[in-house]
Amino acid sequence: MLAKAVFSHYRRHPVQLLALVVMITLATMLWTGVSVLTDQARVSLAESEAAVAGRQQVVRSDGQAVTVNDFALLRTQGQCVAPWLEVQRPGAEGRVIGIDPLALGCFGGAVPGGTAGEQLGAPFMDISEAVSLAREQGYDSRLSLLMPDNVTLLPVGYRAQDFSMGPATGELADSFLLNLDALSVLVLLITGLLVRSVYRLGLAQRRGSFALLQRFGVPWGRLQWLLVLELVLISSLAIMPGLWLGSQLAGLLGGGFAQALDGLFDVTLYAGSQTAVPWSALWIMLALVMLVCLSDWLLPRHWQRGMRAKRLWRWLLPALALGVGLLLVALAPALWWVFAGTTLVLLGVGTLTPVLLAALADGLGNRSLHPLGRWRLRELAVMLRQLALPVVALQLAVATVLAVQALVTTFEATFDDWLDQRLAAPFYLMVPEDADGHRGAQLLAELDGVGPWQRVIGGRVSLLQDSGQRLPVDLFAVAPIGPLLDQWQLLDSLPQPWQRLEEGGLMVNEQLARRQGLRPGDSLTVRLDEQQIEGQIAGVYADYGRPAGEVMVSADRLPEDFSGTSESLSITPGEHSIQAIQRDLEALWGVDNLSVNDNASIRQLANRVFDQTFMLTRAISVLTLALAAVSLLIMGWVFFTTRAWTFQLLRVWGLPLQGVRSQLRRLAVTLTLAVAVAALPLGIWLTWVLVSRINPLAFGWSLPMAVYPLFWLELGVLCAGIGLVIGLLMHRQLKPGAPPPVSASGITGEER
Amino acid sequence: MVTVEQLGKGFTSAGEPVPVISGLSFQVSRGASLAVMGRSGSGKSTLLNLLCGLESPDRGEISLGEHRFATQNPAGAERDAQWAQLRCSTIGVVFQEANLMPALTLADNVRLRAHLAGQAPGAEQQWLERLGVGDLGQRFADQVSGGQRQRAALAMVFAMKPALILADEPTGSLDRHTADAVADCLFAVQQETGCTLLLATHDGLLAGRCDQLLDLSRPHDHG
Numbered sequence: 001m002l003a004k005a006v007f008s009h010y011r012r013h014p015v016q017l018l019a020l021v022v023m024i025t026l027a028t029m030l031w032t033g034v035s036v037l038t039d040q041a042r043v044s045l046a047e048s049e050a051a052v053a054g055r056q057q058v059v060r061s062d063g064q065a066v067t068v069n070d071f072a073l074l075r076t077q078g079q080c081v082a083p084w085l086e087v088q089r090p091g092a093e094g095r096v097i098g099i100d101p102l103a104l105g106c107f108g109g110a111v112p113g114g115t116a117g118e119q120l121g122a123p124f125m126d127i128s129e130a131v132s133l134a135r136e137q138g139y140d141s142r143l144s145l146l147m148p149d150n151v152t153l154l155p156v157g158y159r160a161q162d163f164s165m166g167p168a169t170g171e172l173a174d175s176f177l178l179n180l181d182a183l184s185v186l187v188l189l190i191t192g193l194l195v196r197s198v199y200r201l202g203l204a205q206r207r208g209s210f211a212l213l214q215r216f217g218v219p220w221g222r223l224q225w226l227l228v229l230e231l232v233l234i235s236s237l238a239i240m241p242g243l244w245l246g247s248q249l250a251g252l253l254g255g256g257f258a259q260a261l262d263g264l265f266d267v268t269l270y271a272g273s274q275t276a277v278p279w280s281a282l283w284i285m286l287a288l289v290m291l292v293c294l295s296d297w298l299l300p301r302h303w304q305r306g307m308r309a310k311r312l313w314r315w316l317l318p319a320l321a322l323g324v325g326l327l328l329v330a331l332a333p334a335l336w337w338v339f340a341g342t343t344l345v346l347l348g349v350g351t352l353t354p355v356l357l358a359a360l361a362d363g364l365g366n367r368s369l370h371p372l373g374r375w376r377l378r379e380l381a382v383m384l385r386q387l388a389l390p391v392v393a394l395q396l397a398v399a400t401v402l403a404v405q406a407l408v409t410t411f412e413a414t415f416d417d418w419l420d421q422r423l424a425a426p427f428y429l430m431v432p433e434d435a436d437g438h439r440g441a442q443l444l445a446e447l448d449g450v451g452p453w454q455r456v457i458g459g460r461v462s463l464l465q466d467s468g469q470r471l472p473v474d475l476f477a478v479a480p481i482g483p484l485l486d487q488w489q490l491l492d493s494l495p496q497p498w499q500r501l502e503e504g505g506l507m508v509n510e511q512l513a514r515r516q517g518l519r520p521g522d523s524l525t526v527r528l529d530e531q532q533i534e535g536q537i538a539g540v541y542a543d544y545g546r547p548a549g550e551v552m553v554s555a556d557r558l559p560e561d562f563s564g565t566s567e568s569l570s571i572t573p574g575e576h577s578i579q580a581i582q583r584d585l586e587a588l589w590g591v592d593n594l595s596v597n598d599n600a601s602i603r604q605l606a607n608r609v610f611d612q613t614f615m616l617t618r619a620i621s622v623l624t625l626a627l628a629a630v631s632l633l634i635m636g637w638v639f640f641t642t643r644a645w646t647f648q649l650l651r652v653w654g655l656p657l658q659g660v661r662s663q664l665r666r667l668a669v670t671l672t673l674a675v676a677v678a679a680l681p682l683g684i685w686l687t688w689v690l691v692s693r694i695n696p697l698a699f700g701w702s703l704p705m706a707v708y709p710l711f712w713l714e715l716g717v718l719c720a721g722i723g724l725v726i727g728l729l730m731h732r733q734l735k736p737g738a739p740p741p742v743s744a745s746g747i748t749g750e751e752r
Numbered sequence: 753m754v755t756v757e758q759l760g761k762g763f764t765s766a767g768e769p770v771p772v773i774s775g776l777s778f779q780v781s782r783g784a785s786l787a788v789m790g791r792s793g794s795g796k797s798t799l800l801n802l803l804c805g806l807e808s809p810d811r812g813e814i815s816l817g818e819h820r821f822a823t824q825n826p827a828g829a830e831r832d833a834q835w836a837q838l839r840c841s842t843i844g845v846v847f848q849e850a851n852l853m854p855a856l857t858l859a860d861n862v863r864l865r866a867h868l869a870g871q872a873p874g875a876e877q878q879w880l881e882r883l884g885v886g887d888l889g890q891r892f893a894d895q896v897s898g899g900q901r902q903r904a905a906l907a908m909v910f911a912m913k914p915a916l917i918l919a920d921e922p923t924g925s926l927d928r929h930t931a932d933a934v935a936d937c938l939f940a941v942q943q944e945t946g947c948t949l950l951l952a953t954h955d956g957l958l959a960g961r962c963d964q965l966l967d968l969s970r971p972h973d974h975g
């Protein structure tokens with residue numbers, strides 16, 4: 001009986017129930033979508049890296065390409081090897097890979113290419129088919145011999161080498177995923193606000209009937225239990241479809257992602273098609289809904305009353321949260337401090353923004369000499385106070401979009417720079433182990449008309465620290481110091497850093513500089529096998545690829561007999577063809593079939609993966625914005641039903657209908673524009689947190705902080721558009737034939 | 753000042769036509785006051801809404817000074833614009849409740865209304881004082897009593913210096929004593945400014961203070 005009385009509210013207000021259900025469903029959908037995507041992207045990238053990094057191949061020590069004869073020889077010697085024939089089809093068809101499922105038998109569980117290899121699905125086919133395809137069509141093909149990574153002994157004349165088909169984007173991807181995590185927390189917060197705003201609206205309307213029931217002797221505690229029960233029921237019903245929709249959304253967005261990954265790594269790594277419903281999201285959403293809707297009860301009642309009464313608390317508490325949050329983020333020694341601080345800042349900003357904006361509007365109103373302008377500003381203040389929650393949700397959503405846009409654009413630019421840096425020159429070729437890289441470099445130096453080129457030697461060395469200990473670091477030795485290094489981003493440097501490098505200086509990457517507290521001008525001692533190199537640090541360069549510290553020196557300073565782990569030549573062919581240069585080097589080193597890598601295609605592949613990921617992130621942030629806009633519309637509509645009479649009053653006072661409507665539109669547009677302006681500093685701060693706080697703490701390097709004023713402008717226009725749409729829809733409540741305001745349903749202080 | 757001829761107005765409710773006013777004719781001269789009486793639902797409010805153009809008549813003609821409104825003449829937007837112009841500076845409307853913008857103080861309400869009517873600013877305090885709420889100018893509508901709100905509403909109407917005041921039960925929600933005091937003010941200022949007053953009311957005493965009486969409950973044959 002009592003339950004019936006309590007629940008009957010939604011029977012009388014089905015739209016409110018619908019709005020609440022829709023909000024919870026959409027919130028669940030968004031959050032599930034984001035978290036499923038992030039999880040899957042994380043798994044996929046981890047797998048892809050394992051697939052790339054874990055694979056080994058057999059190569060000939062003399063640098064010659066392996067042939068079918070090598071395969072036969074190795075097999076007869078009892079080695080476990082399997083052929084892998086890449087056939088490059090032109091254009092969009094892409095490459096196919098011929099494999100021999102029988103030969104893969106000895107790999108046991110660790111089959112290269114994952115299970116896809118066994119099933120011979122695209123891009124895999126039987127090796128005999130691949131061979132005939134290559135022969136008949138005349139396509140380029142390349143044979144590799146794969147081996148399990150646990151094999152150590154190989155016959156003389158062969159050695160093991162990492163088998164990699166794309167650039168290892170490792171840390172950059174990880175960093176991006178962490179930021180995606182941060183984004184999903186933000187999305188959770190925003191949707192929480194939206195759910196709360198809809199629920200509190202209903203609760204406010206039910207206050208009267210609760211008071212009545214209490215007067216009839218129903219204890220408040222029992223009412224509370226009924227409300228909790230009701231909310232659990234409603235949210236469980238609403239969360240279920242949300243979970244399903246969320247995994248559908250993830251599948252939809254993930255499809256493109258999966259394709260890009262397939263293209264890059266030749267294996268079906270992304271499990272996006274078989275999205276399982278994440279049940280953990282059910283509990284998280286349920287807890288969230290309970291928390292945001294009923295959190296007021298957690299505070300003792302006299303506190304609540306006190307806080308409502310004392311204006312000071314309304315300012316002081318959020319201001320305190322804001323201050324502490326900013327401090328936490330700025331000083332954070334660990335990642336979770338940043339997250340906690342950010343939450344505090346968002347709470348503080350969220351509470352303060354409507355209050356501050358309303359106070360501002362009131363203040364401006366008092367100053368306005370134009371009576372209609374004063375009325376508009378006062379009305380704006382009322383709207384800001386009454387629609388505080390959806391307004392804040394919109395503000396956070398706009399800030400998120402801003403931050404994500406800046407982040408994504410920065411990532412894109414940075415990733416591009418990083419590829420420029422590591423893939424300088426159009427081509428590069430690995431120097432075979434037995435070949436003399438120095439002679440190869442000489443050949444290039446004497447070649448007229450060749451474009452910029454450089455020789456790069458990688459190795460492991462150690463830094464001699466003051467304490468006498470040795471710190472292992474990577475070595476990046478390059479010569480000549482030329483135009484190919486122009487792409488390198490120096491974060492900090494002495495004057496003429498490249499000249500200093502050529503003359504014996506050193507450079508370190510950002511990771512190493514941060515970890516060891518190194519600065520340009522410091523002296524450093526690098527220990528090679530026998531000798532050591534000393535020098536001054538000429539610059540610190542950005543290096544987004546890996547966690548490892550790295551020292552860069554001029555290759556000319558290395559001793560002749562230095563044995564690095566890898567050596568390559570980056571070449572711009574200039575007036576020559578790359579084939580001609582390749583032939584010259586093959587002749588010089590006495591090998592045939594040197595493999596030349598085309599940097600453009602590597603870059604293209606890598607970009608495709610990132611494009612997809614970025615698109616996905618943008619899609620999520622824009623969806624959040626749309627959700628916030630829709631909720632502002634719903635709340636605005638409900639609010640306006642109690643407010644339309646004041647606009648009718650203007651009509652009674654002789655403003656033509658068009659004039660009244662234009663006032664309404666101006667008000668709505670001013671509201672959303674004010675929200676956009678309030679979101680701007682928050683968005684910039686969030687960007688800063690993502691690139692300058694979260695990244696260094698998680699990975700040791702920061703991304704360059706960039707701002708995009710043009711995008712701010714776009715977002716401002718978008719917000720004005722949202723306001724305009726809201727205003728235009730509100731017109732419906734101002735019909736020409738609408739009755740004049742014969743009675744205002746009880747004028748209370750809440751109306752201003 | 754106000755001439756109404758053969759006015760007819762009905763509504764459709766649940767598909768059924770409901771005639772409210774039919775064949776109504778009357779005339780009020782400049783500076784006079786007319787009380788519109790009748791039981792609830794007899795069409796008092798409807799009549800006042802017709803007289804300020806918030807509703808359109810089905811039949812008949814309304815003349816206000818030199819403005820004449822027949823059923824289709826003027827038509828459409830032109831008609832709306834003319835009525836809006838009249839409501840803006842010539843016709844002051846007072847309802848039983850909800851005459852003030854809740855977001856503005858009483859003084860700001862008066863100033864806004866006067867501004868819309870094209871009156872110079874600065875007289876609002878004077879009008880508030882004239883109606884006995886001079887010390888409440890800085891308060892908001894929810895911070896004063898119902899009687900004080902209606903006084904402020906009258907101050908707003910007078911501040912626009914109208915030629916015609918349409919008052920729909922302006923004292924309807926007030927107690928006898930307050931109602932009389934508000935009515936005193938209303939009639940005093942009406943006399944003083946010489947504007948025409950049309951007053952819809954249930955209240956026989958209030959109606960008795962008007963020059964003319966129109967009872968909508970009876971067949972319409974008044975002049």
Ligand SMILES: Nc1ncnc2c1ncn2[C@@H]1O[C@H](COP(=O)(O)OP(=O)(O)OP(=O)(O)O)[C@@H](O)[C@H]1O
Nearest residue numbers: 763764765772790791792793794795796797798799
């Ligand atoms: N917009 C409308 N749609 C349908 N019927 C209406 C509309 N406005 C008024 N009516 C009907 O017209 C009749 C007259 O209404 P009106 O408000 O003019 O009465 P009234 O004399 O002012 O009554 P009261 O003394 O209660 O204010 C009523 O029966 C009412 O139901």
Ligand SMILES: [Mg+2]
Nearest residue numbers: 796797798920
């Ligand atoms: Mg009425």
